[in-house]
Amino acid sequence: MTLYVSLIVEGHSEARGAVERLLHRIWSELFVSPMPLRVLPPSRCKRDSFLNPQHPEFVSKIEEAMLKLGQQLRRDPSGRGVLFVLLDAEADCPATLGPALLAAAKGVRSDADIACVLAKQMFENWIVAGASALASVNELPESLPPRPTPENGSGASWLDHQLRQRNKGRKYKKTVDAEVFVRAMDLHECRDNSRSFRKLLKELETRVPPPPQADPETEGAAE
Numbered sequence: 001m002t003l004y005v006s007l008i009v010e011g012h013s014e015a016r017g018a019v020e021r022l023l024h025r026i027w028s029e030l031f032v033s034p035m036p037l038r039v040l041p042p043s044r045c046k047r048d049s050f051l052n053p054q055h056p057e058f059v060s061k062i063e064e065a066m067l068k069l070g071q072q073l074r075r076d077p078s079g080r081g082v083l084f085v086l087l088d089a090e091a092d093c094p095a096t097l098g099p100a101l102l103a104a105a106k107g108v109r110s111d112a113d114i115a116c117v118l119a120k121q122m123f124e125n126w127i128v129a130g131a132s133a134l135a136s137v138n139e140l141p142e143s144l145p146p147r148p149t150p151e152n153g154s155g156a157s158w159l160d161h162q163l164r165q166r167n168k169g170r171k172y173k174k175t176v177d178a179e180v181f182v183r184a185m186d187l188h189e190c191r192d193n194s195r196s197f198r199k200l201l202k203e204l205e206t207r208v209p210p211p212p213q214a215d216p217e218t219e220g221a222a223e
Contacts (some may be wrong), residue, residue: 002079003035003207006069007042008061010050010087011123011174018123018178019086026204030187033208040068047087051097053104062108069112082207083109085116086123086200094118094196115203120196124155124174127181129197130190138180141165150193 009019020039027037043065049057062083069081085101094117102116119126127134129150136142140162147158159181160172190197 001035001209002076003037004069004072004076004079004081005037005039006065006072006081006083007039008045008050008065008083008085008087009042010045010047018182021179021182022126023204025182025187026201030191030201031205031208035209038072040072043068047090050087051101053101053107058104059108062105066109066112080113080207082113082115084203085114087116087118088122089118089120089196090122092118094120094199098199113207117200117203118196120151120194121153122155123178124159125150125153126155126190126194126197127178127185128153128155128158129193130185130187131181132189133184133186134181137184138177139163139166139170151196 005023007019019042023039024037027033043061045057045061049055050061052058065083069083073079073081083105085105087101089097098116098118101118102114105114105116106112128147131144131147131150134140135144140159144162156172156174159177163170163172163177191201
């Protein structure tokens with residue numbers, strides 16, 4: 001059985017592979033799940049519109065993502081599907097906005113398995129939360145300074161500042177750099193440093209199937 005994930009995201013880097021790469025790394029490195037994971041091409045939304053459940057885009061993006069999921073599950077009836085809404089919280093509180101968005105999404109598709117996770121402030125804060133493994137990666141300095149509390153600052157600004165330490169003309173380009181850093185970041189460190197990342201792990205982990213139970217009769221025969 002394969003788990004199919006349909007995404008609603010807001011950023012170009014998220015739409016171009018950073019989130020997909022992150023989910024695959026979590027699935028294979030932290031959960032070590034034998035269940036195949038497939039992340040479908042994401043639906044990209046405008047944050048301000050999507051945060052308003054009364055806006056037409058809220059319903060249309062959910063239906064768009066569910067259409068992709070439904071098409072895939074018709075091809076693979078044995079698969080399981082989940083819709084993940086992954087956004088930046090920015091100035092909002094993830095613990096407040098996330099459940100509100102989930103309830104609104106469930107109001108649109110009560111039949112669907114839906115999860116809503118908001119990165120505290122921005123997606124880059126997850127990268128910075130696991131940045132100890134990023135020294136010398138993608139033109140970052142060989143030695144990185146202690147990071148501020150990752151969830152209380154701008155991860156994008158921190159990355160931009162560090163890149164400029166070696167090349168004053170080098171800027172952090174989300175659409176180019178985010179996926180490169182996601183490939184190298186320390187997931188265990190990120191889990192320790194970021195509460196909103198732990199929320200992502202929790203939502204994914206609930207979709208990991210339990211290990212098969214041993215047949216008592218078979219075990220008895222083996223003994």
